[in-house]
Amino acid sequence: MFDVITAPLIYGFMQRGLAAAILVGIVCSVIGCYIVLRGMAFLGDAMAHAILPGVAVAYLLRGNLLVGALAAAILVALGIGTLTRGSSIKEDTAIGILFAASLALGVAMISSLQSYATDLSHILFGNILGVSNQDLLLCGILGAAVLVVVVMLYKEFLLVAFDPVLAATLRLPAGAINALLLVLIAVTVVISLQTVGVGLVTALLVTPAATARLITRRLGTMMLLSAAFGVISAVVGLYFSYYVNIASGPAIVLTATAIFLLVFLFAPAKGVLPRMLRRLR
Amino acid sequence: MQLKVLPSPAHAHTLDTNPPMVELRDVTVAYADNAVLNDVTLSIPQGAHVAVVGPNGAGKSTLFKALAGLIPLQQGSILWRGKSLGASGVRIAYIPQRCEVDWEFPVLVRDVVLMGRYRQIGWLHRPSARDQAATMEALAQLGIANLATSPIGELSGGQQQRAFLARSLAQEAELLLADEPFTGVDASTQEVILRVFEDLRERGVTVLVSTHDLNMAINRFTTSMLLNQRLIAFGPSEEVFTSDLVRHTFDSQVYEVDGGLVIDQCCSHDGEFDNAHELQD
Structure with missing residues (x-):
């Protein structure tokens, strides 16, 4: 029985992959709580696509992909903030413009390479088994930094998300807090790049948090549960991909979706089936 | 005239x-x-x-x-x-006509009232015993101490109004x-x-x-x-x-x-x- 769990771990790339998957599962799920509660799913998706040019530049220059992605992500996070602040362009329109343009730019740049197809698929859907020790270290540091900020500014993020008017009356710098949240999301997207890729990161940001939302009444518990769902999805998904021989990013996302569906159907208070049963009674 | x-x-x-x-x-x-x-x-x-x-x-x-x-x-x-x-x-407390907050947000009534004291609590600090006491006292004064651990979304209109007034009391405006x-x-x-x-x-x-x-x-x-x-x-x-x-x-x-x-x-x-x-x- 234990063989099933330990067998894949004799490979170094599986160990690193598992560590990366768990890390990404935690960080995405925690920051994803804000994305779900503030209805920013589209923004998370946009952010993921928008970092593509940064990755492409790093690729072309043979630099570190994470560094390129991080630079692009932070530029985009601050760009969205500037474009929407006090202008007549609505936020979703601004995001739509940036998002499509960045994706086009990124693909255009990568398409000049000979190994175009493989490279593009790695970026779009992740290449978890190609995680190096150096990548893992950098992701670990960035992920820990995101979590530390979330914990330290827990009550400020909570207030700005829940009641911006009170935040303004208490003279908290809501603009700076929002910008910081965007940067945290950007960093999270970058960390997830190798695990699930640009195309699927939204699922990891949104699905575990949405699942947790169905069974909690407080943000703190929601974050813990969401992280738990994220880790379970990452681990189960990765093993599944190993044994069934499918791509790991999609396997992780599909596991998260399966958990969501289970909770959506059976959650005691908000689940579909318990509600139907109560109505029948 | x-x-x-x-x-x-x-x-x-x-x-x-x-x-x-x-x-x-x-x-x-x-x-x-x-x-x-x-x-x-x-x-x-x-x-x-x-x-x-x-x-x-x-x-x-x-x-x-x-x-x-x-x-x-x-x-x-x-x-x-x-x-x-x-x-x-x-210190100003402002209770808008209709608090434009997300009533589905996972916060308890107690958490909402405690938000009034974020200024007193200060950055990076956790609420002190005094902050907790002021919160409970404000809830008691509005006659909703029994709702302290209810999610804000489950309150009636009058109870919500009481909760937001309790928050401005806790604020010591x-x-x-x-x-x-x-x-x-x-x-x-x-x-x-x-x-x-x-x-x-x-x-x-x-x-x-x-x-x-x-x-x-x-x-x-x-x-x-x-x-x-x-x-x-x-x-x-x-x-x-x-x-x-x-x-x-x-x-x-x-x-x-x-x-x-x-x-x-x-x-x-x-x-x-x-x-x-x-x-x-």
């Missing part, structure tokens, strides 16, 4: 010695070139309890937002204890601005709220309450303000509510019935105005 700003309030002998809590000088606020507050000059003594009365679109909510420092002025200036808001350090706190609440909640205002008066807190209930203004507030984009009258309630001044404030929507004044607000053509403000927020 001439504007009538009455001499200082009835209990002037006590209030006059108090320095002003807020002074407005020629304050004009406009949304998209529509002036909503026009040239308002007035001085509210520390510890005053003022009912702000006017028709829909009179700029009551706008006045409160200006007093809370939440909106820019087109013209004029506001001083809090003789200083700018930041420099004065005045020196200036309380309550916009239509009696709209849509049950009679017992109304009494509880009035009792809290009474208690705040004894503690020397300056309170402004907007209402369209003339009888309440006359019977429960010693000082009243009539507002219809311009300041029409400000002074002791019994002097402010003359039929001439009230008719001037409400245009032709006032009828005299059995010697009392009745205001017909159902067909107010200014109603659209009020919605327009809300869109601006």
Whole structure:
């Protein structure tokens, strides 16, 4: 029985992959709580696509992909903030413009390479088994930094998300807090790049948090549960991909979706089936 | 008809010695070139309890937002204890007409009330025992201590109003601005709220309450303000509510019935105005 769990771990790339998957599962799920509660799913998706040019530049220059992605992500996070602040362009329109343009730019740049197809698929859907020790270290540091900020500014993020008017009356710098949240999301997207890729990161940001939302009444518990769902999805998904021989990013996302569906159907208070049963009674 | 700003309030002998809590000088606020507050000059003594009365679109909510420092002025200036808001350090609690918060947000009533103390708690600190005690005390004062651990979304309209008033108590505000706190609440909640205002008066807190209930203004507030984009009258309630001044404030929507004044607000053509403000927020 234990063989099933330990067998894949004799490979170094599986160990690193598992560590990366768990890390990404935690960080995405925690920051994803804000994305779900503030209805920013589209923004998370946009952010993921928008970092593509940064990755492409790093690729072309043979630099570190994470560094390129991080630079692009932070530029985009601050760009969205500037474009929407006090202008007549609505936020979703601004995001739509940036998002499509960045994706086009990124693909255009990568398409000049000979190994175009493989490279593009790695970026779009992740290449978890190609995680190096150096990548893992950098992701670990960035992920820990995101979590530390979330914990330290827990009550400020909570207030700005829940009641911006009170935040303004208490003279908290809501603009700076929002910008910081965007940067945290950007960093999270970058960390997830190798695990699930640009195309699927939204699922990891949104699905575990949405699942947790169905069974909690407080943000703190929601974050813990969401992280738990994220880790379970990452681990189960990765093993599944190993044994069934499918791509790991999609396997992780599909596991998260399966958990969501289970909770959506059976959650005691908000689940579909318990509600139907109560109505029948 | 001439504007009538009455001499200082009835209990002037006590209030006059108090320095002003807020002074407005020629304050004009406009949304998209529509002036909503026009040239308002007035001085509210520390510890005053003022009912702000006017028709829909009179700029009551706008006045409160200006007093809370939440909106820019087109013209004029506001001083809090003789200083700018930041420099004065005045603690302001503002309870909007309808708190535009996400009622589905996973926070407990207790958490919401505790938010009022974020300023006292400070950055990077956790709430102290004193903050927790102040929270529970405020909940008890509003008679909703038993709801402390309920999610905010499960409260009735009156209970929500109580929770937000409890939050401003926990805030230990020196200036309380309550916009239509009696709209849509049950009679017992109304009494509880009035009792809290009474208690705040004894503690020397300056309170402004907007209402369209003339009888309440006359019977429960010693000082009243009539507002219809311009300041029409400000002074002791019994002097402010003359039929001439009230008719001037409400245009032709006032009828005299059995010697009392009745205001017909159902067909107010200014109603659209009020919605327009809300869109601006």
